[in-house]
Amino acid sequence: MQCTILSQEVIPIKKSRKLSKLLKLHCAQCGTCCSDPVIELTDSDIKRLVKHTGLPTDRLIKLYAKSDFTTVNDTEDWINLSYGKRQLGLRKKMDGSCLFLSDDKKCSAYEARPMACRVFPIDVYLDEDSKATDFELSDVIRDKFIKCRQYSGKSNSFSQFRLKADQSGKETASFCRKIKQWNRKPERGGKDDFLNFLGIKTTE
Numbered sequence: 342m343q344c345t346i347l348s349q350e351v352i353p354i355k356k357s358r359k360l361s362k363l364l365k366l367h368c369a370q371c372g373t374c375c376s377d378p379v380i381e382l383t384d385s386d387i388k389r390l391v392k393h394t395g396l397p398t399d400r401l402i403k404l405y406a407k408s409d410f411t412t413v414n415d416t417e418d419w420i421n422l423s424y425g426k427r428q429l430g431l432r433k434k435m436d437g438s439c440l441f442l443s444d445d446k447k448c449s450a451y452e453a454r455p456m457a458c459r460v461f462p463i464d465v466y467l468d469e470d471s472k473a474t475d476f477e478l479s480d481v482i483r484d485k486f487i488k489c490r491q492y493s494g495k496s497n498s499f500s501q502f503r504l505k506a507d508q509s510g511k512e513t514a515s516f517c518r519k520i521k522q523w524n525r526k527p528e529r530g531g532k533d534d535f536l537n538f539l540g541i542k543t544t545e
């Protein structure tokens with residue numbers, strides 16, 4: 342999540358050389374990025390996944406502590422709960438892989454997959470109006486936390502990527518505003534209180 346970046350000034354770019362290079366990357370569908378990092382979620386992601394899969398919220402999400410992350414960013418997107426700071430992420434299977442990663446390395450919730458998965462491996466930076474303005478190769482790959490087998494080829498569509506990036510930006514910004522509102526509340530609640538605050542049902 343990029344709640345801190347929202348308040349920073351970012352130089353607006355359109356189709357830069359950097360982005361053009363990133364758009365040439367093609368996923369080899371090795372499944373590694375679905376097997377390791379915590380996939381952070383917004384409330385919009387959760388609502389889409391519940392609707393698509395029919396699964397109850399508790400089967401989809403987990404509130405992760407700082408110790409669950411390879412690198413810890415001390416940003417404003419930590420949710421202050423009564424028992425500590427947490428981040429909302431997609432639940433993993435016992436082997437650590439994503440709940441939706443099938444045996445053939447495909448995503449079984451592809452149509453409703455989180456926005457983070459749709460723009461991966463590109464990190465989208467936002468301006469104060471929640472517009473995507475800058476792009477980087479995800480630090481998960483750049484810093485070699487995982488071995489990504491992407492290869493360079495014909496460019497993916499800039500306009501399609503931009504649509505996804507803008508939607509991701511808007512949903513992230515909206516979620517970040519909600520976290521800030523929640524964190525300002527005088528009394529800290531637990532997981533269900535937070536989900537109810539987001540307008541997400543916690544029972545089947």
Ligand code: SF4
Pocket residue numbers: 367368369370371372373374375461462487488489490491
């Ligand atoms: S690790 Fe890289 S090549 Fe493998 S699935 Fe993820 S993005 Fe694709």
Ligand code: SF4
Pocket residue numbers: 374375380439440441442443447448449450451454455458
């Ligand atoms: S939701 Fe799908 S694309 Fe995203 S991490 Fe899980 S299996 Fe991979």
